[in-house]
Amino acid sequence: MLLRLADPDERYAAVRLCSDLPLSNGRRTYAHHDGEWRLELAPPPLARLEYQLEVVHSGGDTERLCDPGNPHRAPGAFGEKSVLLLPGYATPRWLEEEGVPGRTDELAVRGRGLGATIQVRVWSPADADPAEPLPLLAAHDGPEYDELAALTRFAAVAIRTGELPPHRVALLAPGERNEWYSASARYADAVVHDVLPALGAAVSVRGAPTGMGTSLGALAMLHVQRRHPRALGALFLQSGSFFMPRFDAHEARFRRYKRVVRFVGATLRSGAHVNPVPVTLTCGSAEENVHNNRVMARALSAQGYPAALHEVPDMHNYTAWRDAFEPHLTRLLARAW
16 A cells, blocks of 8 residues: 655655554655655555654654545544545445434533532433433543534434434533543542432433443443442443553553553452443454453453453544444443333
8 A cells, every 4th residue: 555745845854654553663654756755554454544644844843734645534532634444444324314303401510529510411302301211321521422423413313213212312521531531439429429410300311321431431431330330221432441551551651540550450350240231342453452452341241241342443533433333332222221
């Protein structure tokens, strides 16, 4: 696979590929030839690859930019990236389908012990009465999930097609994300003692909510269920940051690394859990978290959780997480509800 960047005026002194692929500096560095920069890249075992270019200007300044020769783009939490669409990739069909009309309501919930307010946006079918008991899906990083992965659009389409019953989605804003989502007991207690009761007071909830999250948000949702076993009825965990020293020593500079490692280690060593709930995990087959996700999925299964890991041909990004909603989130919610 040949990547090119035109540079007839020789503006750049060097060009490198920036992606999540585990490439050495030499393997990701373009070579200059006949007025353009070229990189021969072995086809990765993926259906799509998000990337940027790191260019070194002739004056020495470095800049990251999207590939001007590639029209495909993907939004992300840290900005837009170029996308290589490889054989086998297809956009989810539900993105082109019509969903039921919806409405949103805003809640601001004071988290006792956090010294902060947790912002929550609640999406509901437009024709649902607040007093009508409906299942609830609660998502960490909720606003980003909705903006970058179309979570409530997915819900609206699944309701219209009858694949899922009418339900609501609670989009929890991350706040102090690195602190709250890193196995924080204070945050888990605030979710259970403050956020979930506030949601139940605002709208009628049928059964225990299903919790979902990505990366640290997935870790935090598992931590909520382990600390408060009956608070959640199912878990959808995507690319969970289940740090283990044998795989993730490079994360040691993260301020709460040791706390995460302690929680993960205690979870792995635990015996049968008091209230194992259905768990679906998804993870990119080529991303670094896939190793700790495999270990966590096996451990949860051994502890009595109906747990399954599904590896997708992508990496650690919102499009990968979006593309895994169907069929994996659909199946989990149909089972839980």
